[in-house]
Amino acid sequence: xxxxxxxxxxxxxxxxxxxxxxxxxxxxxxxxxxxxxxxxxxxxxxxxxxxxxxxxxxxxxxxxxxxxxxxxxxxxxxxxxxxxxxxxxxxxxxxxxxxxxxxxxxxxxxxxxxxxxxxxxxxxxxxxxxxxxxxxxxxxxxxxxxxxxxxxxxxxxxxxxxxxxxxxxxxxxxxxxxxxxxxxxxxxxxxxxxxxxxxxxxxxxxxxxxxxxxxxxxxxxxxxxxxxxxxxxxxxxxxxxxxxxxxxxxxxxxxxxxxxxxxxxxxxxxxxxxxxxxxxxxxxxxxxxxxxxxxxxxxxxxxxxxxxxxxxxxxxxxxxxxxxx
Amino acid sequence: xxxxxxxxxxxxxxxxxxxxxxxxxxxxxxxxxxxxxxxxxxxxxxxxxxxxxxxxxxxxxxxxxxxxxxxxxxxxxxxxxxxxxxxxxxxxxxxxxxxxxxxxxxxxxxxxxxxxxxxxxxxxxxxxxxxxxxxxxxxxxxxxxxxxxxxxxxxxxxxxxxxxxxxxxxxxxxxxxxxxxxxxxxxxxxxxxxxxxxxxxxxxxxxxxxxxxxxxxxxxxxxxxxxxxxxxxxxxxxxxxxxxxxxxxxxxxxxxxxxxxxxxxxxxxxxxxxxxxxxxxxxxxxxxxxxxxxxxxxxx
Numbered sequence: 001x002x003x004x005x006x007x008x009x010x011x012x013x014x015x016x017x018x019x020x021x022x023x024x025x026x027x028x029x030x031x032x033x034x035x036x037x038x039x040x041x042x043x044x045x046x047x048x049x050x051x052x053x054x055x056x057x058x059x060x061x062x063x064x065x066x067x068x069x070x071x072x073x074x075x076x077x078x079x080x081x082x083x084x085x086x087x088x089x090x091x092x093x094x095x096x097x098x099x100x101x102x103x104x105x106x107x108x109x110x111x112x113x114x115x116x117x118x119x120x121x122x123x124x125x126x127x128x129x130x131x132x133x134x135x136x137x138x139x140x141x142x143x144x145x146x147x148x149x150x151x152x153x154x155x156x157x158x159x160x161x162x163x164x165x166x167x168x169x170x171x172x173x174x175x176x177x178x179x180x181x182x183x184x185x186x187x188x189x190x191x192x193x194x195x196x197x198x199x200x201x202x203x204x205x206x207x208x209x210x211x212x213x214x215x216x217x218x219x220x221x222x223x224x225x226x227x228x229x230x231x232x233x234x235x236x237x238x239x240x241x242x243x244x245x246x247x248x249x250x251x252x253x254x255x256x257x258x259x260x261x262x263x264x265x266x267x268x269x270x271x272x273x274x275x276x277x278x279x280x281x282x283x284x285x286x287x288x289x290x291x292x293x294x295x296x297x298x299x300x301x302x303x304x305x306x307x308x309x310x311x312x313x314x315x316x317x318x319x320x321x322x323x324x325x
Numbered sequence: 326x327x328x329x330x331x332x333x334x335x336x337x338x339x340x341x342x343x344x345x346x347x348x349x350x351x352x353x354x355x356x357x358x359x360x361x362x363x364x365x366x367x368x369x370x371x372x373x374x375x376x377x378x379x380x381x382x383x384x385x386x387x388x389x390x391x392x393x394x395x396x397x398x399x400x401x402x403x404x405x406x407x408x409x410x411x412x413x414x415x416x417x418x419x420x421x422x423x424x425x426x427x428x429x430x431x432x433x434x435x436x437x438x439x440x441x442x443x444x445x446x447x448x449x450x451x452x453x454x455x456x457x458x459x460x461x462x463x464x465x466x467x468x469x470x471x472x473x474x475x476x477x478x479x480x481x482x483x484x485x486x487x488x489x490x491x492x493x494x495x496x497x498x499x500x501x502x503x504x505x506x507x508x509x510x511x512x513x514x515x516x517x518x519x520x521x522x523x524x525x526x527x528x529x530x531x532x533x534x535x536x537x538x539x540x541x542x543x544x545x546x547x548x549x550x551x552x553x554x555x556x557x558x559x560x561x562x563x564x565x566x567x568x569x570x571x572x573x574x575x576x577x578x579x580x581x582x583x584x585x586x587x588x589x590x591x592x593x594x595x596x597x598x599x600x601x602x603x604x605x606x607x608x609x610x611x612x613x614x615x616x617x618x619x620x621x622x623x624x625x
Contacts, residue, residue, distance in 0.1 A: 018524030025526035029442055032434035033452040036500070039493060040455045043466060046473045103363025111360055120364060122618060127371045129614045131554020133581050134607050137588055137600070138374045141381070189370050196367070220353035243461060250463020252557040253585065277465050281557055284469070285564060289477065301469045305462070312458045 044305060051299025054292060062299065068263040070283070070293045077296035079276070079303055081265055086275040086304070088266070089180055089255065090248035093187035098241055101192050105199035110221055121200070128193035136257030139186040140178070144258055147185070148177030152270045172270035178260035181269040186254050191244035198240025198319070202233040239318030246312040250304060252277040276304040374607075382604025385597035390605075395567035395583070398592035407594065410602050412569045413583035416484070419571065420563060420579060421553055423488045428495025429545050435496065436503025441529055453504070460497035467493050468558030476562060484570075484577035487563025494555060495548040502544025506537035539620055546617035550610045556581035580606050 054077060055062060065078025108121055151157050153175065160170035172179070206229050214224045230237065260272020261282055274282075280297050287294040389409045396408030435456065443449025467490050475486040510533055518528040534541065559582050566578040580602050587599035 018527070021526045022524050025529070026442055029434045029438035030448075032431050033438040033443065033448065035431060036435055036452050036456050036459070036496065039496075040459065042474070043462075043470045046470050047466065050469070050473050099359075100363045100367060103360040104367050106356075107360040107364040111357060112364075120368065122615075123368055123371055125618070126611055126614060127367065127374075129550055129610055130371075130374060131556070131581065131606060131610060133554065133556045133585055134374065134378070134603055137584070137603055138377050142373060142377055189367075192367055192370075220349055222353040222356040223349070225356075246461050250461075250465065252463065252465045253581075257588075277463055277557070280465055280469065281560060284472075285560055298469060298473070301466050305466050308461075308463055309458060312461050313454075315461075316454060316457050 044302070047298055047302035047305055051295055051302045054295040054299045057292060058296075062296070063303065066265060070287075075292045077293065079300055081263055082274055082276040082279050082300055083303065083307075084265055085180065085259070085273040086249055086277070086307070089183045089187060089259070089273075089275055090245055092181070092184035092269070093191060093248045094241060094245050096185065096188035097192045097195055097244060100188070101195035101199055101240075101244075104192070104196040105203055106225060108196075108200050109203040110225065124193045124196055127189075128197070131253075132190070132251060133253040133257075135186055135190050135254035139182060139254060139258040143185055144177035144182050146177075147179065147182050147270075148175065151181075152177065152179075157270070169268055170270065172268040174260070174270060174272055176260065176272070178258050178272055179270045180259065180266040180273050183255045183259040183275070184269075186258050187248045187251055190251060190254060191247050194247060195240050195244040198243060199233075199237055202236040202240070203229055206232050235318050239315045242311055242315035242318065246308050246315055249308045249311060250277055252281050256281050276300050280304075378600070378604045378607055381597070381600035384600065385594070386601045386604065390598065390601050394569055395578075398590070399594050400592045408598065410580065410583060410598065410605070412567060412578040413580045413602065414605070415569050415571075416563070416566065416578040417553065417580040419573075420484060420487045420491060420559075420577065421549060424491030424495055424552055425545065425549055427488065428492035428548065429499055431492075432496040432499025432544075432548075433503055433541065435500045436507060437529060437533075439500070439504045440507035441525075441533070456497045456500045459493075460501060463557075464494060464555055465557035465561070468561035471558070472561045479574070482562065482564035482576040484563050484573035484575065487559050487577060487579065488573070490558040490562045491552040491555060494552050494558070498548035498551055499541075499544045502547065503537070503541055506540030506544070507533055509540075510536050539623075543617045543621045546613050546620070550613040550617070553613070554581055554606055554610050556585055560585070 058065065058077060062078055063083070064080045065076075066080040067076040067078040068081060069076040104124060108117055108124075112120060152170075152172070157170055161167050163170070210228050210232065211224050214228045219227070255275050256278040259274060259278055261274050261278060262272040263274060263279075264271075266273040280301055283293065284297050287297060385407075389407050390411075391409060391414065392411060393407070393409030394412045395410075396406055399405040399407055435452065439449055439453050439456075443452065471486050471490040471493070475489060476482055479486070514532065514536065515528060518532045519525065523531075559579050563577040563579060563582070565582045565586055566576045568578075570577060584599045584602040584606070587595040587602070590596065590599075
C-alpha cells in the first residue's frame, strides 16, 4: 500500500447512465465487503448461541473442566482436556517448526545459488498446498510408526524417560505411536512452509545497504543475519510465527488421524489426547441434534474461534505494521 | 550489536585473534549447514508424502476407481466386486465448481472495494482485517457455522450446505489476490481512462480487471486447490453418500470425506481405495498450484 490513494474521479458530466452504473457498482462492492464482516459476526454469534445450552448447564467452569461423558443421563462436558491438548500440541509444533523455517528462509535468501532459489521455493510452497487430510494419512502411515519404533521405544525415548525430574514427560503406557508428539510433529511440518514463506519475504525486504555495510566490516553471514536482518525484521518474524500458531490451533484432519483421540490430559508427550478441532470432527457428525453434547461441541468451537482469532489478529497487526513502515 | 566485530582495542595476541576468527567461522559454518539440513529435511517431507501417495495409491488404482460407486468391502468375499470413487469424484467436482462460481464474484467485488473504493478508509481496513483472519481461520468452524445456519433448518446434511461452506473459504483467497493485483496497476492508467470520460465502473471492469486478469485467475485457481482438499467443513455439512447423486438437497459425497471414511473403515481393500483417492486429490491440488504459479510468472 505504498502508493497514494487515487484521487476519486470526478463524477462524469455525461449522461446519468454512467453515474447510475457507478452508484450500483460501488454499492455492490461495498455490499460484498459488508458481507465479509457479516460472515465473521455470523460465525461468532451462531457458535455462541449454539453453545448457550451447554454454557447454562455447566457455567464458566466448562472452560477448565476436564469432564467428558456423553453417556445419556449422566452427561458431563468440559473443555479443559481439549484446550490443553490444542495449546500444547500447537506450542510444541511451533518449537519444532520455527528453527526449521528459519533455516529454510535463511537458505532461500542468503545461501542458495540463484538457479536453486525458485525450484526450492516452489517446492516449499507446494508443501503448504498439500491438503490436511493427506498429512493425516501420511502421518499415520509414516510418522507414527517412526515415533513408535524408533523414538519412543528406541534408545532416544528410553534415555529420555530415564532423565531425572522430567523423565515422566517421555514415559507412557501407550505404545501405539498415535500421540501428542505425533500431532505436534505433523503440525510442525504443516506450518513450516507458512512461517518460512513469511520469513523469506521479510528477509528480502531488508535494504541491501544494511547487509553490505555489515559484510564490509568483515561480518560473517550468520553475524549479518543475527545482528542486522533479525533485528530489522523482528516484528514480522514474530507475526509469521503467530500466523503459524493460528493455523496449528485450528488444524483438524491431520491431527485427528495421529493424536489418538483420547479424552484425557496427556502427562507424557507419547500419550494420546485430543484437541478442540479433532473432538468436534470426531463427535459432531454423530451427536444428536439439540443434545447437550452437540451444544458443548459448539461451545468448544466458540472457544477455538476466540483463541485463534486473538492469535491471528496479533499476527495481522504485527505483519501489517511492518508493511507500512 | 554483538561484540564480535567491534574494533575496540587492537588484538595483539595473534593466537587469540586466530581463535576468535576460527570460532566465528565455525559458528557461521554450523549455521550454514543447519540451514542446508533444514531445507533438505523440508524437501524430504514433501518427497516422502509424494512417494507414499504413489506407492500406496497405485495399489488399488484402476479404471474401477473412476467408473464405479462405493461398494462394501470385498474382504472375505471372493465374489464381491471392487468399488470405486465415482460418487465422490462427481460430488467433489459439483460442489467445488458451484462453490467457486459463488465465491469468486463475491471475493472479486470485495477485492475491488478494498483496492478501488476503500483505500485508507476505516470500513475498508476492517473488511481487509476480517478477510485476512477468515483466510487462516479454522475451516471446521465454518462447517459448524453452516451446520447451524443451513443443515439444521433443512433438517439434514446437504450438498447445498457443503457448497456454501466451501464458497466461504473461497472468498478470502480471491479477495487477497484481487486486491494485491489491482493495487499493482499504476494510477496513471486509471487517470487516463477516467480522463477520457469513462465512468469508474467501466474503468474497473474494462481496464483494471483486464490488466489484473492473470493475477485474478491465479487467485481463483489457488482457491480451487484449497477447497478441493477441504475435509473438515464438508464432514459437518454435506457429510457423505455412497452413490452418484446430483440432488443438492441431500447429503453428497466428496473425495476428501470419502477418503476419510474409507481410510478409517479398517478394511484393507477400502483403505487402498482411500489411498487412490488421496493420490488423485493431491496430484490435482499440486498441479493446479503449479499452473497458478506458472500463470502468474508468465503474465505480460
